[in-house]
Amino acid sequence: MSKAKRHIETEAIRTQLKRTEFLEHTSPLYLTSSFVFEDAEDMRASFTEEKERNIYSRFTNPNTSEFVDKVCQMEGAESGYAFATGMAAIYSTFAALLKSGDHIVSARSVFGSTHTLFTKYFPKWHIETTYFDVNKPETIEACITENTKILYAETPTNPAVDIIDLDLLGRIAKTHNLILIIDNCFATPYLQQPMKQGAHLVIHSATKLIDGQGRVLGGITVGNTDLIREIYLFARNTGPALSPFNAWTLSKSLETLAVRVDKHCDNALKVAEFLENHPKVNWVKYPFLKSHPQYKVAKKQMKLGGNIVAFEVKGGIEAGRQFLNQLKMCSLSANLGDTRTIVTHPASTTHSKLSEADRLEVSITDGLVRISVGLEHAEDIILDLEQALK
Incomplete structure (x- = not known):
C-alpha cells in the first residue's frame, strides 16, 4: 500500500523520525535545549532560514516535529506547531493572526478560558467577538461585519456536546473570505477531520484524548502553511513551545x-x-x-x-x-x-x-x-x- 493511501491509524504509528546510526525501533528522546553547527556558514544559513534544521528547542525539536507530522498526516494538514498547553495553542493562534480592530465570530459554547480571552483580554487590544447560538446556525451570517477575520467553533461543544455543521461553517467562511478555525479536541483527528469541510486551522488540547492517560499537558495547531508560518513566528518569539519530553509522550500516545x-x-x-x-x-x-x-x-x-x-x-x-x-x-x-x-x-x-x-x-x-x-x-x-x- 502506498503512503498516500494509508489509513490514519497507520500514519499515527508509522510516521516517525529517521533512525540514527543505532537503528532504534522507536524514536529517541532529544532532551537538549539547543543544537550545534558545523561551522560559521552553517550557523548563518540556519538563522536566515536558508537551511531548514533544528536550532533551539523553543523553535523546533525532533520530538515536537514528529508529533506535529503525525497530527498533520491524520488531519490532512500541510503544517503545524506544537504548544505547551491547549490554551497556549488557542491564544497564540488568535494572537498571531489578529490585529487591533479585527472581529471574531464564534460559537457561544466554547471552553471557559477561551471565553475569557474573547471577553476580558482581547477587547483590551480592540479585538471584539460576536457569539452565535449553536442551535441557531442560521444566525451566523448576521454576525459577520466588514472587520470579521475569523470564524471559530468547537464541535462537539463543551460541556453540552452540541454539534455544529462543519459543511455549513466551511461554506460561510468561503463566501465571506474568513479564516475558519475549529477546536477538534472532543472528536480527535480519528473521529473527525474538519479540514475536509473547509477549515483552515484545527486546534487540539493534546492533554485530553490525544494523551489519553492524564500524564502530560500539550496543545497543537495544524493547517495551511501560510497561516502556520505566522503562528510559528509568533510562538518562536513568545515562547509557548511544547517540551521535547511531552512531545515524545504525545507522539507515542497517538499510536494507540x-x-x-x-x-x-x-x-x-x-x-x-x-x-x-x-x-x-x-x-x-x-x-x-x-x-x-x-x-x-x-x-x-x-x-x-x-x-x-x-x-x-x-x-x-x-x-x-x-x-x-x-x-x-x-x-x-x-x-x-x-x-x-x-x-x-x-x-x-x-x-x-x-x-x-x-x-x-x-x-x-x-x-x-x-x-x-x-x-x-x-x-x-x-x-x-x-x-x-x-
Missing part, C-alpha cells in the same frame, strides 16, 4: 489513539443509553443517540460519537452535587479524555461564577452533569452511576 477512542465511544454509547432510560434523569445528550438534536449532522461528520455524555439530573444544583458525592469509582476531576471515567457538575464548579441566565445561554442547566467516559468495563461504570443516582 484509534483503539482507545473506539473503546471510549463504545462505553459512552452504553452509558448514554442507560441514562436515557433512568427515571431520575430528565434528558441525555450524546451525539450518536437518535434523540440528540443534531444526530444527523453528527452521523454525517463524525466516525463515532466521542466519549463525552451530558445529562440532567432531576432536582437541580443540589441533586447534581449529591450525585457526585455518591460516586464510588468514577473520579471527580477537571480533566477529560482520561482512561478513568471523570464526572463534573458545571453549574456548581467550572461555571458557578456565571449567572443562571448566562449558563442557560450555553445549555448549562442546574442539573447538568458531564461524564468523560473512560476505559473501565462499561458495566462497572454504569453500576457506579446507578447506585449514585439512587
